[in-house]
Amino acid sequence: MARYIFITGGVVSSLGKGLASAALGALLQARGFTVRLRKLDPYLNVDPGTMSPFEHGEVFVTDDGAETDLDLGHYERFTGVHARKTDSISSGRIYSNVLEKERRGEYLGKTIQVIPHVTNEIKDFLTIGDDEVDFMLCEIGGTVGDIEGLPFFEAIRQFIHERPRGQCILMHLTLLPYLAASGELKTKPTQHSVKELQSIGLAPDVLVCRSEHPIPEKERAKIALFCNVRPDHVIPAYDLKSIYAAPLAYHSAGLDQAVLDAFGISPAPRPDMSRWDDVMDRLQNAEGEVKIAIVGKYTQLEDAYKSIAEALTHGGMANRVRVKADWVDSEKLEGEGAHLLDGYHGIIVPGGFGERGTEGMVAAARYAREKQVPYLGICLGMQMAVIEAARNLADMPDAGSEEFDHEAGKTRFTPVVYHLKEWVQGNYTVNRKLGDDKGGTMRLGAYTAVLEPGSKISEIYDGALEMEDRHRHRYEVDAKYRDQLEDAGLRFSGMSPDGKLPEVIEYPDHPWFIGVQSHPELKSKPFAPAPLFAGFVEAAKEGARLV
Incomplete structure (x- = not known):
């Protein structure tokens, strides 16, 4: 049976509970324990899948197809433990489950209430898989005192x-908080x-105190006294580079x-x-720098591309270089021209939804192809590279995406990218229509791609003829244009196992130009960088050396 660590936050939001939880999980692993981490979010969305990146940051996708909070990333x-659907829950999902059970008559006509029905549902969620690990770390989103979080806190109290x-x-x-006028750290909050x-029946065993200034021992002792914790359980947490x-x-x-x-585990292993000494050594002792342009439509909020940014950092570690990533607004590229990309050693076009800014992404793909700059297109970034090739190499000047026609309500393009209506997932066929609900209706989770022998993508994966990465999209490149595009010089070097869905494209005569329909950044780790990002940074490093 697992031991449980519940992680809560107070005073203000965005204190870094997710990072503290992840770091603690890594530390417990370093002592030989097995861990699993979970996130309980109080918002009423069933999951973050339909939330704007500006509202919530990126959506992190698991192997089994759950759309989750970016903290799971x-x-x-930090731990290398692959998250599952059962590691993320929201108030919306809890209430949805309860109401579905009520409609099925599972409560035998009882009046449905927050206590015990909602709290029982939360407790049932907490216990899933608790016989698999030594420690279960459960982070509760929001701040103590928020009204929407009360059912979770009550469930934890009962648990x-x-x-x-x-x-x-x-x-x-x-x-x-630090008051500069008096030169004091204030413990009252x-x-x-x-x-x-x-007041809700919970008492902390460990306090982690964020501070921009060193916490004197007398202040730690004061916190311990008034908060009823041991002095050595008051842990300072300072800002880090x-x-x-x-x-x-x-x-x-x-x-x-x-x-x-606090658990009474003594002596502790x-x-x-x-592992973390090596990670920091690679970060702090870089032997050069590469400049990467990330051309996207959500560049105002870096959390929208959190996994991209971290995977680039990991690729830099693998090559012992520092990656300087600049966020280039694809709409700005449309207005001012692709010369904004001059001086970069590599270009990434990440995923996204909708037509806004996509012409700038097409321009970025063309710039990378013509200027021989390393290019990595991810999801929408791959699709825009295919549209660029169709327009400028394959004599299809009106090539575009059915997604954009659907938004405009009319046909403007030859849809080399189309709405995916059917695909194979495991042992069954999935069917989707344009009018379906938006939430959870994309091609989600880990899928296999079959790679062409001798291709660049196969070389990156050490000669493997298969790769598996996570997907999150509802539009696909149409394979019926494959021959026409390959005759123009674009190679389809990875396909779905049934040969119907393009997964990887590349240019054989380009130093490094690859587009993938999947999201390889989601599985990248500082101690195990995603091969595509390591290869991309390596190519950028080589380009920087030649300049």
């Missing part, structure tokens, strides 16, 4: 009460936050030891921090 990057003593602890993140927790410094920083601050002490 942190969990995977801790029902489990054997010593099976659960609570870790609470707070902020220590933390005291009030803990008091709020205590890199998120990958978090495991070493938290270990130095004593977080993992405090958690194990000695940690092996060599």
Whole structure:
């Protein structure tokens, strides 16, 4: 039976609960324990799949096809444990499950209430797979005191009460504001936050205190006294230059030891921090720099491309170079021209939805092809590269996407990219229509691509003839144009196992130009970089050396 660590936040939002949870998971692994991390989000959306990137940041997709919070990306990057559908839940999903059961008559005519029906549903979710790992880390989104989070906090209170003593602890993140006028760190907000927790029947065992300034021992002692925790369980958390410094920083601050002490695990296994020492060595001792342009439509919010940015960092680690990524608005590229890409050693066009900014992406693909600049097109970025090839190499000047025609309500393009209506998933066929609900109706999760022998993509995967990556899209390149495009010089070097869906395109006569329908960034980790990103940065590094 797993031990449970519940991670909550107080005072303000965006304190870094996800990062702290991921770092703690990595530290427990370093001591030889197995872990799984979960996210409980109080919002009423069933999942983040239909939320705007400006609202919520990127949507992280799991192998089994769940659209989840971007914190699950942190969990995977730090622990290497692949997240599952059962590792992410929202209030919307909980209430949806309860109402579906009520409609089926499973509650035998009882009045449905938050307690016990909603709280029981949350507790059932918590216990899924708890016999598989030593520690289950459960992060609760939002801030203590938020009205929408109350059912989760009540469920946790019940859960801790029902489990054997010593099976659960609570870790609470707070902020220590600094008043420059008086030169003081103020502990009162933390005291009030803990008091709020205590008012709903919860008490923290470990306090993690975010601060921009060193926390004096007397302030830690004061927090411990008034918040009823041990002084060595008050853990300082300072701003870091890199998120990958978090495991070493938290270990130095004593977080993992405090958690194990709270569980009464003594003597604690000695940690092996060599993995994170190597990660930091690669980050801090780079031997050069490459400049990468990320041409997208959500560039105002970097969290919209969080996994892309991290995968680039990982690719830099693999090549011992520093990656300087600039966010280039594809609409700006449309207005001012592709010369904005001059001086970059590589170009990435990531995924997205809708027509806005896509002509700038097409221009970026053309620039990369003609200027022989390394190019990585991901999902929509692959589709725009195919449209560029169709227009400028295959004598199809009106090539475009059915997605854009659908938005405009009329036919303007020859749809070399079309709405996918049927595909094979495992042992059954999936069918979709344009009028279906938006949520959860895309091609989601891990799919296999069959690679052409001798292709660049096969070479990147060490000669493998298959690769598997995660997908999130509802439009596909139409394979009926394959011969016409290949005659023009574009190679379809990866296809779905049934040969119907293009998965990878490349130019054999280009130094490095690859487009993939999948999202390889989602599986990249600092200690195991995605091969495509490592190869892309390597090509950019070579280009920078030749300049």
